Amino acid sequence: MEQPFAIETRGLSKHFGDVRANDELSLIIPKGTVHGIVGENGAGKSTLLKMLFGFYRPDGGEVLVDGVSVQFQNPMDAMGKGIGMVHQHFMLVEPFTILENIILGAEGSSDLKAAKAKARAELRELEEKFGFDLPFDEPVERLSVGVRQRAEILKALYRGAETLILDEPTAVLTPQETEQLFGLVRQLKAQGKTVLFVTHKLNEIMAITDDVTVMRAGKVVAVRKTNETSAGELAELMVGAKVARAKSREETGEHKVRLSLDSVSANGDRGHAALKSVSLEVRDGEVLGIAGVAGNGQTELLEVITGLRSVSEGTLRYDGNVIANAAMMTDPITLRRMGMAHVAEDRLKTGVVDSMSARENAILGYQREADFSARGLLKLKDIAARAAAYFESQDVRPRNPNLPIASFSGGNQQKLVIAREIARDPQLMIIGQPTRGVDIGAVTKIHDQITELRNKGKAILVVSADLDELLAISDRIAVMCEGEVVGTLKVEDADEQTLGLMMAGEKRKVG
Amino acid sequence: MAGANKKLPLWAEAGLLPALNLLAAFIVSGLVIWGLGEDPFVALSLMIDGAFGFQEAIGYTFYYATNFVFTGLAVSVAYHAGLFNIGGEGQAMIGGLGLTLAVFLVGGDAPLLAILLGIVGAAVFGGAWAFIPAWLQAKRGSHIVITTIMFNFIASALLAYLLVGPLQRPGGQMPESADFPEGVGLSHAHDLFAAIGFSFEESPLNVSALIALACAFAVWFMLNRTRFGYELRVVGKNHSAARFAGIPVARMMIIAMMISGALAGMMGLNEILGEQLRLIGNFTLGYGFVGIAVAFMGRNHPVGIILASILFGALYQGGAELAFEMPNITRDLIVMIQGLVILFAGAMEHLFRDPIEHLFMRLRRKEAV
Structure with a gap:
């Protein structure tokens, strides 16, 4: 190839303590291509990106931009060399308008009015060239996630980005928004820009990229032309072993209603109506999946079921007995004793106490049970034995329950949490984001476990942002939008397209 | 891999770091002393001798340390629940008031009962005084740092009013109560030693030092061995998980x-029931605030708090001796040295932490290679 590469790294390394987050990475990204980077959580993708964008300085090796070796001291240097980044969590000031956000830090003049007028003209040109249509004068807080993301991309282009790094860009998007994003990426490529597309979703890699680099344990394990590989091959390369298919669902016979919600409404933290007259049923021996774009009432739904939020209207019943209505609610400890287990949606914020040891976390929520305390005193030996048993049964690594839970990987944390929650043989499992932040190896295991519990006749409700996950493990999928259940489908009738439309609010009769 | 998260071994965390902080405070203090024309090394040896050199000195050092154990434990229990209790000073004052009221209520006819009820009174009143800011924080979201500071002033004003009013010694001019009845007071260390045939020079050290140690053990037991302590720590670290x-x-x-x-x-057990045998205005002398530094320096662990208390006790006692021996060094300078220890041990804790952590990481990596 005669022209230099947009980005090239040679032997790039970064250590954190004893951990080799990036180990001698060499990769080449030709100009004008869409290059995918895939890897499990913890494979070292984020570290690589942070070095490319000047957040971290490499411990060894070098980065070349347009064939010239560069040393970034900070993100400003990287932007100066034409590298732009759209972070997974957007870097936008919510009360500011799009225009204000775009010129923030690049005003070029202390006269804000003139700076805005100048920026507006330049942005119009960019918009035309790349096919954006953004409401420049709307405050960001009023805009949807997809629009915010396009604003971030435009911001990077405005600052002269030739190479755009998109870090897990689809994690928060509906399928329709994802399609729009793909359109934009194609447009960018057509105009000669280079795009680095970082994700762990293989179907997106297959759909949008030209080349793909697979990372595992801090190393580049493979580089493929996208049209010469398959999702299956990439998955194998990512985990280093064949991915086992989820266990098959068996007929479970008996179908008793375990949990029912009858026209339940509840307010959110800001006092708004977060749940609007939600009616659902979860039966024994089935997995009910709850789909929806994050923030459409799923969190509040989990909370009202598990005794963490009061309801303003309607009734919740467990096995026919009222557990919550406008006048009362049942506390989490009583619910656990009735047979309900809860795998919290936000593990680090709610499901564990991150600075406490794995051993102490192994009893969280069950600390008052006779197994773990008597007459006010903790049974330390029994607790240690139980934690060790959880580590053994779930193969949690490293095998040391005395380490703080925060020092375990997301997958190992989740394995411990699941062990804790299934230990008392609950009849109803309420699971939020079962595999968020969990590596692929553990994902399969967790899915298998959920299916196994279902086959044993347990009732399970799963909230997940990952449609593939819901399609893989659910019997029925209910879709939420703006606090309402817009419809419930049998999994046989559900596909990403239909669910995506429902997530955007399109009503669908119960299937 | 996970080991990398735990940055420092225990001996460095609990021994090396506090020692370095202390050393830095002493170096700066030494420079000031040198600037005043005195020899800092002589000053240091005078101070150590003044704190530990003879029985009376040791008695005083542990007497002061007793106050700090109580107030340091107080700060740490709140801290483990995620609360910053700056109101130790006011709670100590009101505790002293409760103690005094209980003693006068029982009177001199049953001294043992008066002592026991006095102890209970101190704890109950101190706890009740903390209840109001706690309730305001828990139910109304009023920030506990602000409210506990304000309650210090209220406590101080209340005590001042009572001690020049209803509780003032009849016919007295000072802001202090009448003396406790004969026999109502905690035994002194020198009397106890004498009773078992040892001689120990007179000092204010008294039985409350043992009560303080018992409290330290009780706090440790509560935090680590009871379900209540477990739940308290969960609340302190993460409300949502709680x-x-x-x-x-x-x-x-x-x-x-x-x-x-x-x-x-x-704390009033030591000062009021152990030594003064009457309630006096502002008997707390800032010990409640020093408890914050003690708790931080002791890493909020009861054993650490006992050690830090002895250090501060030595600073108080040795400092007083030093001011006595060296004319250029005044009482104020001693306060400054104490202030420097608090500054380096508490406020500027990260001055040495980060470099030491880096050093350890580098050493480990070398070992790995």
Whole structure:
């Protein structure tokens, strides 16, 4: 190839303590291509990106931009060399308008009015060239996630980005928004820009990229032309072993209603109506999946079921007995004793106490049970034995329950949490984001476990942002939008397209 | 891999770092002393000798340390529940008041009962004084740092009013109560030693030092061995996880603060029931605030708090001796040295932490290679 590469790294390394987050990475990204980077959580993708964008300085090796070796001291240097980044969590000031956000830090003049007028003209040109249509004068807080993301991309282009790094860009998007994003990426490529597309979703890699680099344990394990590989091959390369298919669902016979919600409404933290007259049923021996774009009432739904939020209207019943209505609610400890287990949606914020040891976390929520305390005193030996048993049964690594839970990987944390929650043989499992932040190896295991519990006749409700996950493990999928259940489908009738439309609010009769 | 998260071994965390902080404070103090024309090394040896060199000095050092154990434990219990109790000073004052009222209520006819009820009174009043800010924090969200500071002033004003009013010694001019009845007071160390045939020079050290040690053990036991302590620590680290685990967060916060206030209130055992044998205005002398530094320096662990208390006790006692021996060094300079220790041990804790952590990481990596 005669022209230099947009980005090239040679032997790039970064250590954190004893951990080799990036180990001698060499990769080449030709100009004008869409290059995918895939890897499990913890494979070292984020570290690589942070070095490319000047957040971290490499411990060894070098980065070349347009064939010239560069040393970034900070993100400003990287932007100066034409590298732009759209972070997974957007870097936008919510009360500011799009225009204000775009010129923030690049005003070029202390006269804000003139700076805005100048920026507006330049942005119009960019918009035309790349096919954006953004409401420049709307405050960001009023805009949807997809629009915010396009604003971030435009911001990077405005600052002269030739190479755009998109870090897990689809994690928060509906399928329709994802399609729009793909359109934009194609447009960018057509105009000669280079795009680095970082994700762990293989179907997106297959759909949008030209080349793909697979990372595992801090190393580049493979580089493929996208049209010469398959999702299956990439998955194998990512985990280093064949991915086992989820266990098959068996007929479970008996179908008793375990949990029912009858026209339940509840307010959110800001006092708004977060749940609007939600009616659902979860039966024994089935997995009910709850789909929806994050923030459409799923969190509040989990909370009202598990005794963490009061309801303003309607009734919740467990096995026919009222557990919550406008006048009362049942506390989490009583619910656990009735047979309900809860795998919290936000593990680090709610499901564990991150600075406490794995051993102490192994009893969280069950600390008052006779197994773990008597007459006010903790049974330390029994607790240690139980934690060790959880580590053994779930193969949690490293095998040391005395380490703080925060020092375990997301997958190992989740394995411990699941062990804790299934230990008392609950009849109803309420699971939020079962595999968020969990590596692929553990994902399969967790899915298998959920299916196994279902086959044993347990009732399970799963909230997940990952449609593939819901399609893989659910019997029925209910879709939420703006606090309402817009419809419930049998999994046989559900596909990403239909669910995506429902997530955007399109009503669908119960299937 | 996970080991990399735990940055420092225990001996460095609990021994090396505090030692370095202390050293830095002493170096700066030494420079000031040198600037005043005195020899810092002589000053240091005078101070050490003044704190530990003879029986009376040791007695005084541990006497002061007793105050700090109570107030340091108070700060740490609140801290474990995620609350910053700056009101130890006021809770100690009100605890002293409770103690005094209980003693006068029982009177001199039953001295043992008066002592026991006095101890209970100190704890109950201290805890009750902490209840109000705790309730305001837990139920109304009023920031506990602000409210406990304000309650220090209220306590101080209340005590001042009572001691020049209803509680003032009949016919007296000073802001102090009448003396406790004969026989109502905690035994001194020198008397106890004498009773078992040892001689020990006279000092204010008294039985409350043992009570303080018992409290330290009780706090350790509560935090690490009881379900209540477990729940309290969960609340302190993560409210959301506490709710998930069915722990009543607001109630736990209130109870933790009341235990904290009770511990601070018990400081009066040492000062009032051990030494003064009457309630005097501002008997707390800032010990409640020093408890914050003690708790931080002791890493909020009861053993650390006992060690830090002895250090501060030595600074108080040795400092007083030093001011006596060296004319250029005044009482104020001693306060400055104490201030420097608090500054380096508490406020500027990261001055040495980060470099030491880096050093350890580098050493480990070398070992790995």
